[in-house]
Amino acid sequence: MRKSFICPTKYVQGEDEILNLGYFVKTFGASALLIAHPDDVTRVKDKLDDTATRFGVTFVESGFNGECSRPEIQRLKEIAVAQSCSCVIGLGGGKAIDTAKCVARGEALIIVPTIAATDAPTSHSAVIYTPEGAFEDYDYFKQSPSVVLVDTTVIARAPTRFLVSGMGDALSTYFEARATANSYSNVNAGLPCGYREGACGPAKGTNAALALATLCYRTLIKDGLKAKLACDLNMVTPALENIIEANILLSGLGFESGGLAGAHAIHDGLTILGGTHEYYHGEKVAFGTLAQLILENSPIEEIHEVLDFCLEVGLPVCLADIGVGNITEKELAAVAEKSCIAEESIHSMPFPIMAANVSSAIMVADKIGKDYKNRKACK
Ligand SMILES: [Zn+2]
Numbered sequence: 001m002r003k004s005f006i007c008p009t010k011y012v013q014g015e016d017e018i019l020n021l022g023y024f025v026k027t028f029g030a031s032a033l034l035i036a037h038p039d040d041v042t043r044v045k046d047k048l049d050d051t052a053t054r055f056g057v058t059f060v061e062s063g064f065n066g067e068c069s070r071p072e073i074q075r076l077k078e079i080a081v082a083q084s085c086s087c088v089i090g091l092g093g094g095k096a097i098d099t100a101k102c103v104a105r106g107e108a109l110i111i112v113p114t115i116a117a118t119d120a121p122t123s124h125s126a127v128i129y130t131p132e133g134a135f136e137d138y139d140y141f142k143q144s145p146s147v148v149l150v151d152t153t154v155i156a157r158a159p160t161r162f163l164v165s166g167m168g169d170a171l172s173t174y175f176e177a178r179a180t181a182n183s184y185s186n187v188n189a190g191l192p193c194g195y196r197e198g199a200c201g202p203a204k205g206t207n208a209a210l211a212l213a214t215l216c217y218r219t220l221i222k223d224g225l226k227a228k229l230a231c232d233l234n235m236v237t238p239a240l241e242n243i244i245e246a247n248i249l250l251s252g253l254g255f256e257s258g259g260l261a262g263a264h265a266i267h268d269g270l271t272i273l274g275g276t277h278e279y280y281h282g283e284k285v286a287f288g289t290l291a292q293l294i295l296e297n298s299p300i301e302e303i304h305e306v307l308d309f310c311l312e313v314g315l316p317v318c319l320a321d322i323g324v325g326n327i328t329e330k331e332l333a334a335v336a337e338k339s340c341i342a343e344e345s346i347h348s349m350p351f352p353i354m355a356a357n358v359s360s361a362i363m364v365a366d367k368i369g370k371d372y373k374n375r376k377a378c379k
Pocket residue numbers: 118119169264281285
């Protein structure tokens with residue numbers, strides 16, 4: 001059986017770690033194209049200035065327009081060439097990170113997440129949008145980022161909702177990797193560069209990836225609440241460090257090399273409902289996870305453990321929690337259809353799935369979540 005595992009060359013996480021960014025730039029050369037939203041640059045300006053001076057490197061600011069679109073990627077590539085940048089830095093949230101991946105195309109790339117809201121920083125893929133912000137396509141690169149550098153002090157000072165949303169994204173990782181392993185489905189780590197040309201073949205997940213995904217889940221259950229409270233106080237504690245590692249590293253390697261399945265597909269389906277647009281990726285994935293557990297008839301103890309965790313940290317457990325107060329039969333059918341299109345990861349579940357199964361799972365997950373929440377509130 002062909003198996004594959006992919007990860008960044010280096011992952012480093014610590015307090016005030018951005019002070020070492022210049023060191024990593026210097027391993028590539030004298031200057032880096034900095035792709036970051038101006039607000040994020042402002043947040044860490046003192047540290048950037050300090051590390052640039054200390055290591056004698058230059059950050060070429062790009063005036064990133066905030067959208068990971070083809071024209072913006074092209075504009076940034078031209079700046080990198082004109083300024084002879086030795087590497088690319090993606091600093092900030094998902095869009096800046098994905099744009100930097102598209103500009104670097106698997107070459108020298110340093111990713112500096114300033115929030116821990118998703119598991120995108122470590123991956124070798126990006127989501128491309130139109131200049132107006134609509135989904136366009138996925139892109140895959142030959143390598144993961146060279147360095148993922150995480151400054152825990154910066155993440156502790158970001159709004160807690162980002163960290164909690166990251167926990168929602170990380171919550172699905174184990175259950176999706178488990179389903180993918182049970183069905184012997186392919187994982188993203190097996191996708192070659194230029195996968196559309198089919199340069200290489202597909203691959204299954206490794207035991208290593210499933211072990212990381214399992215550790216990711218256990219870490220959330222053990223340290224999730226403590227980390228949320230630390231983030232509320234903008235304090236770095238061992239629990240917060242563990243959750244940052246779970247959200248970014250464990251979940252990142254776990255999803256890419258362990259596989260996606262029901263939770264993310266149901267998330268994708270839910271995005272057609274306007275009400276969900278105010279909610280973050282990880283918040284919707286948390287509800288998608290609950291729906292996957294219903295779909296696969298997971299034991300009630302497991303469902304209760306997930307519900308307890310979600311309520312503890314403040315993740316959604318029912319449709320109303322993600323902006324869907326009521327759903328018509330037609331809307332539900334459309335969500336389920338979208339979750340089940342041929343390219344969706346839902347087909348990595350270890351049994352055949354039809355849209356009607358997904359509709360039922362969503363409604364039962366909603367009811368279980370709602371009832372459980374009400375019961376807890378009455379105690
Ligand atoms: Zn995700």
